[in-house]
Amino acid sequence: MPIGTIKDLGAEGKTVLLRLDLNSPIDPTSNLILDDKRFREHLPTIRALESSRVVIITHQSRPGKKDFTTLEAHAEKLEQLLGKPVTYVDSIFGRHARETVNAMKIGEVVMLENVRFNAEENLTLKPEEAKKIHLIRKLSSMGDVFVNDAFGTAHRSQPTVVGLPLAMRSAGGLLMEKEVSTLSKVFSGAPRPVCMVLGGTKVDDSIDVARHVLDNGIADQVIVIGVVANVFLIAAGYNIGKPSAQLIAHLKYQPEIEKAKEILSRHRDRVVMPESVAVRQDNRRVEYAVGKIPEDAPVLDLGMDALASMVQDLKKAGTVVFNGPAGVFEDADFATGTFELLRAAAKVEFSVVGGGHTAAVIEKLGIENEFTHISTGGGACIEFLTGKKLPAVDALEQSKKIFG
Structure with missing residues (x-):
């Protein structure tokens, strides 16, 4: 069963929780983002939601790593690429975050704090369990619909990725849709x-x-x-x-x-x-x-x-x-x-590259435009090619069954 799309969602005038994967190489001393490829890949989805209030949920690195940091630099980088203000909130679902989201106008974009700062997001849970946890109950109460565009995190069974689709009407973003349809073509219909x-x-x-x-x-x-x-x-x-x-x-x-x-x-x-x-x-x-x-x-x-x-x-x-x-x-x-x-x-005729180091080499060679598709998720792409159903995609399919 296919995942729902932004077109099906009817998100105009609504508050959209948008899960992105902006996890990027960072210089730990200056907090400068060294590669903005993932940001650029998500721009079409954010622009497609310009008649909604967009609340971005994303992460940087994971606990215990040197580059596990706040998202202030990410909001600035996104603002620069998007060409419109992106408000950074140093809270995930606290009062400051809720008040900022409630005061949003159509067309505005807010980025919540690194969602992995909340310990629950680092758990591996089944969708039904994830739906019930505190993090998901709080976040889902802050928006009307959910869009998952984080293909790079699609192979992880983490709460925002698998729990939010069961808590609210959901769809895949344009990048998620492109990744799933292109990689599916490898299994049937590829030359x-x-x-x-x-x-x-x-x-x-x-x-x-x-x-x-x-x-x-x-x-x-x-x-x-x-x-x-x-x-x-x-x-x-x-x-x-x-x-x-x-x-x-x-x-x-x-x-x-x-x-x-x-x-x-x-x-x-x-x-x-x-x-x-x-x-x-x-x-x-x-x-x-x-x-x-x-x-x-x-x-x-x-x-x-x-x-x-x-x-x-x-x-x-x-x-x-x-x-x-x-x-x-x-x-x-x-x-x-x-x-x-x-x-x-x-x-x-049809060339697909599975993210990670290979994508970096292609950029260095200056031939990225010659490939049909360069995946944004190394781990997710490989798991998809082993024939396993990705947890995030599965959750979006379940959401379509539940909410239509």
């Missing part, structure tokens, strides 16, 4: 062949995605790069050298090797592993075939042979879903694999 490129260090998630898309015929081919590739190479019987094997142990990903073996036993012909790699030796880039990786050198990128062959695979694809880099792209000597695969992926 074939569908090729998934899975890399980076989140091995467990990537293996879940690989298994789901191969077992269900969603992907025609899975290309593995980065640490994900190293796990598959071990599973295929290769020695990848001590440093890379130790990294897998350090990240506690040894159990994933068995899962990779299982995937290879069923889909060996559809999993593409690197046939050559680049390592650091004597402080420079040296390349080896995968059967000849030195015992003491860390694998830091794809070798040129492997890269050339993978680029050819991407050229034949109709759809590419790209998640995670091919190596230590921060080091210019080992960035080639990541950069060139992304340039090739950008040229296919």
